[in-house]
Amino acid sequence: MDVGFIGLGIMGAPMAGHLIAGGHRLHLKSRRQVPEQLVAAGGIACKSAAEVAARSDVVILMVPDTPDVELVLFGADGVAEGLRRGATVVDMSSISPIATRDFAARIAAKGGAYVDAPVSGGEVGAKNAALSIMVGGSAAAVARVRPLLELMGKTVTHVGDTGAGQVAKVANQIIVALTIGAVAEGLLFASKAGADPAKVREAITGGLATSRILELHGERMITRRFDPGFRIALHQKDLNLALEGARTLGLSLPGTALAQQLFSACVAHGAGDADHSALVRALEIMGNHQVAG
CATH class of the missing domain: 3.40.50.720 (NAD(P)-binding Rossmann-like Domain)
Incomplete structure (x- = not known):
């Protein structure tokens, strides 16, 4: 063809x-x-x-x-x-x-x-x-x-x-963003509490909390590899579509709005072109603690 x-x-x-x-x-x-x-x-x-x-x-x-x-x-x-x-x-x-x-x-x-x-x-x-x-x-x-x-x-x-594929993608991006935030909070808590975040990640990948995001992006957060597979600026664009759609539909998406604000904080600190797993940086700044050195 x-x-x-x-x-x-x-x-x-x-x-x-x-x-x-x-x-x-x-x-x-x-x-x-x-x-x-x-x-x-x-x-x-x-x-x-x-x-x-x-x-x-x-x-x-x-x-x-x-x-x-x-x-x-x-x-x-x-x-x-x-x-x-x-x-x-x-x-x-x-x-x-x-x-x-x-x-x-x-x-x-x-x-x-x-x-x-x-x-x-x-x-x-x-x-x-x-x-x-x-x-x-x-x-x-x-x-x-x-x-x-x-x-x-x-x-x-x-x-x-027509359009249903894009609706599914927006839903996907909501779930991915919130899951990245959840992984970031969990690993940040573990590190601040004195545990090895790499070992914590290893331990919980065998349980209900396991996900591809924990597997792939959790490792990025620990090894500090934020070269873009999918840039924060592009994920922000997708969440804008979600929030605009929610306003049209009369929906409240509080988790999506929070994830967008965390991405905005990353952009404000020069990380707009970093991988979206770098959302963890916003939480690290607020907590004055880094997941791993």
């Missing part, structure tokens, strides 16, 4: 690589230069999103935020200008569900189909083709692109109609 892939950052580059390895012809565009390793593997660098769309049966987007998706789709030399009739746009970014439904309607007016398929699993999941992919769209459109999604993810779940 001729597949377009726009957005080749920390997540997008390895995802595109899996599609090339799966035998598809990839037409590539990135804000920066297309990675040399993808071109060496057979990927074709394009000059614009419109050129990508003109060459592709399916166009995949993996960009940071709602305005970025709109610009790539409908800006000058955007996907909509080159979109083949009957082609499918797959947005794997994490953006507003409301905007997603609007974008889908505009693509449909151009004769295309639209699938929203945000992911969870971070850089590790992208590199290992082990992402969890939450999908929204018509059954026919999802069936068409499922073989591509299965090359990039371990779990592909069709949640519902």
Whole structure:
């Protein structure tokens, strides 16, 4: 299949690589230069999103935020200008569900189909083709692109109609943020009380408190490895979507609001580009104690 892939950052580059390895012809565009390793593997660098769309049966987007998706789709030399009739746009970014439904309607007016398929699993999941992919769209459109999604993810779940994938991703980001906060508080308490946080983490991973976040991000908090798999600034963006949606729905999400404030404290101390596990830094500042040296 001729597949377009726009957005080749920390997540997008390895995802595109899996599609090339799966035998598809990839037409590539990135804000920066297309990675040399993808071109060496057979990927074709394009000059614009419109050129990508003109060459592709399916166009995949993996960009940071709602305005970025709109610009790539409908800006000058955007996907909509080159979109083949009957082609499918797959947005794997994490953006507003409301905007997603609007974008889908505009693509449909151009004769295309639209699938929203945000992911969870971070850089590790992208590199290992082990992402969890939450999908929204018509059954026919999802069936068409499922073989591509299965090359990039371990779990592909069709949640519902257009926008449902983005709703699931927002819910995911709420749970991830609150769990990071819980792990951070637990390890901070253990360390301040005089126990070895590494041993405490080892002890509780065998019980009910175990989770991938305790396993992966708990280790990051102890070893102080905050190079980004998923940046705090991007998680803040996702929690903004959650809080804006909650206001629209008349919901109270107090835990989400607290997590957002902790992320804001990290940003204020220069950690906006750190991994979201660095949320622990905000608690460490308030407690005047570091989990591990």
